[in-house]
Amino acid sequence: MKNIRNFSIIAHIDHGKSTLADRIIQECGSVTEREMGTQMMDTMDIEQERGITIKAQSVRLDYVKDGEHYILNLIDTPGHVDFSYEVSKSLASSDGALLIVDAAQGVEAQTIANVYLALDNDLEIIPVINKIDLPAADPDKVAEEIETSIGIDATDAVLVSAKTGVGIRELIDAIVERVPAPQGNPEAPTKAxxxxxxFDQYLGALALVRVFDGEIKKNQTIKLMSNNEEHQVLDLMYPHPLKKIKTPAIKSGEIGIVVLGLKEVSVVNVGDTITDAKNPTAEPVGNYEPAKPFVFAGLYPIDTDKFEELRDALDKLKLNDSSLSYEPETSIALGFGFRVGFLGMLHMEVIKERLEREFGLDLIATAPSVVYHVYLNNGDMIEVQNPSELPEVNHIDRIEEPYVKATVITPSEYLGNIMNLLVSKRGIQNKMTYLNEDRVMLEYEIPMNEIVVDFYDTLKSISKGYASFDYEPTDFKEGDLVKLDVKVAGEVVDALSVIVPRTSALSRGRTLVKNMKELIPRQLFEVAVQASLGNQVIARETVKSMGKNVTAKCYGGDITRKRKLLEKQKAGKKRMKSIGKVQLPQEAFMSVLKMD
Structure with missing residues (x-):
């Protein structure tokens, strides 16, 4: 055990985690030059295309220092705020963490958030300043920033360039010297x-485990402590960049993959403790909190017959992404689908794209919303995720909405624009700190509802991409909120309803119907698009009917002949208006997202 090192790589998005992981794999000689690719740890197509890490990935490496053989278990984690849950579960199984900071950009919002996660887990943190080959790199200034904003001693920070390979061997030596060896009792009952x-289509549900005490052996009968189910271990493997290496046992302090041959995907829960069925351990490993979704949206198959296929796809994705939560729901406009909980907007985008790519589904997503606490006149409190579930106004005493603590780090030249944006989103300033002469950290309390749609994109555009953003939920506060409904041809489209502050309801309603007018295809009859608060219509646009020249066949003759045909057409359009149905295109549901 003294020669094992378990460590995670943490950083803000785009600070070079995955490239650094590639260099460490290469330096350890686990992959030949010919087999080496870019971002070896990012195995999904979406990760490769977008250049972001979505799933934390583990790999076991061999390293020799001063003639002694060491085993390095490296976990590459995502950097985006939506995937901080992936980071927290990776840190729970590590003994140390590499904190990567870009030598040109310095400390960012997510850097600070990830450091606090590592400190909560009592990990040894090694500061690493990456991208020292860039012309704009200033390692001394960044080291000073790490010390002032995070409070970690950065005098012995390791300077590397993951792109060119400078300093990688020194970094691995620092890992061996500074990350503590795992603690555990090899003789105690199994505890992992x-x-x-x-989910693997050949092997079934696979579990990646860190063994704390004892060992897991092939053919052993193990017990899952959350549900007391017993299963036999069919196979054991170590994670490798290109292939899985089979092993007869995973010993104390090691990381490995357990094959239980389960086809039921819901049995294996992330954060669960594995122990021996005959001689179980007394206590599980820590109390592992499941992820709490912040953003909810409806996902519906365009082809309504594909509902069961969507259910199966979500079941399989849930195993791969334990932060996903969902329940069936129906919509008058869209039929049967699921209300799905996400950790943020990027998470929602990625899940929708994965469902469409990996399972061949065509989906419509409704506007994202958050959970509201609605207090009724009789004293009861109900949780509302879907705006269409909001009770009638006369039954509601008050509505409370979730707030988050938002941290924004920005160059000071964009400070005015960013403060205006935060105020327009109903933000309340808590504090403002200058990290150095040209970088500012802002801390605001802001309603979650205001940041779920396009806040991140707007922030990036007004700061030319330099501002970074992180948030964590705080509590619920009372708000003056109303439900904004959209009526198309007199019928409420439940999937387009949104909950908005009363002060902005009028402007949001006008923008929404204006957007909708452009998207609804013209029919043979006039279509009214209305925004309403309850029964009060606050905005209206009309989609003009398509003209058909019914008098084209009249050559000359009396005007009454033409009038007769036009009256007949008018009566037909009136009748069609009362029974006509309008098919809304998918863009209409996304127009709710682009109201600003």
Whole structure:
């Protein structure tokens, strides 16, 4: 055990985690030059295309220092705020963490958030300043920033360039010297935490575990402590960049993959403790909190017959992404689908794209919303995720909405624009700190509802991409909120309803119907698009009917002949208006997202 090192790589998005992981794999000689690709740890197509890490990935490496053989278990984690849950579960199974900071950009919002996660887990943190080959790199200034904003001693920070390979061997030596060896009792009963899982179509549900005490052996009967189910271990493997290496046992302090041959995907829960069925351990490994979704949206198959296929796809994705939560729901406009909980907007985008790519589904997503606490006149409190579930106004005493603590780090030249944006989103300033002469950290309390749609994109555009953003939920506060409904041809489209502050309801309603007018295809009859608060219509646009020249066949003759045909057409359009149905295109549901 003294020669094992378990460590995670943490950083803000785009600070070079995955490239650094590639260099460490290469330096350890686990992959030949010919087999080496870019971002070896990012195995999904979406990760490769977008250049972001979505899933934390583990790999076991061999390294020799001063003639002694060491085993390095490296976990590459995502950097985006939506995937901080992936980071927290990876840190729970590590003994140390590499904190990567870009030598040109310095400390960002997510850097600070990830450091606090590592400190909560009592990990040894090694500061690493990456991208020292860039012309704009200033390692001394960044080291000073790490010390002032985070409070970690950065005098012995390791300077590297993951792109060119400078300083990688020194970094691995620092890992061996500074990350503590795992603690545990090899003689005690088996005790291991499941910190990741995924579905393999040949092997079934796979669990990635870190063993704390004892060992897991092939053919052993193990017990899952959350549900007391017993299963036989069919196979054991170590994670490798290109292939899985089979092993007869995973010993104390090691990381490995357990094959249980389960086809039931819901049995393996991330954060669960594995122990021996005959001689179980007394206590599970820590109390592992499941992820709490912040953003909810409806996902509906365009082809209504594909509902069961969508259910199966979500079941399989849930194993691969334990932060996903969903329940069936129906919509008058869209039929049967699921209300799905996400960790943020990027998470929602990625899940929708994965469902469409990996399972061949065509989906419509409704506007995202958050959970509201609605207090009724009789004293009861109900949780509302879907705006269409909001009770009638006369039954409601008050509505409370969730707030978050938002941290924004920005160059000071964009400070005015960003403060205006935060105020327009109903933000309340808590504090403002200058990290150095040209970088400012802002801390605001802001309603979650205001940041779920396009806040991140707007922030990036007004700061030319330099501002960084992180948030964590705080509590619920009372708000003056109303439900904004959209009526198309007199019928409320429940999937387009949104909950908005009363002060902005009028402007949002006008923008929404204006957007909708452009998207609804013209019919043979006039279509009214209305925004309403209850029964009060606050905005209206009309989609003009398509003209058909019914008098074309009249050559000359009396005007009454033409009038007769036009009256007949008018009566037909009136009748069609009362029974006509309008098919809304998918863009109409996305127009709710682009109201600003």
């Amino acid at each position: 935490i499941i910190y990741d899982s995924w």
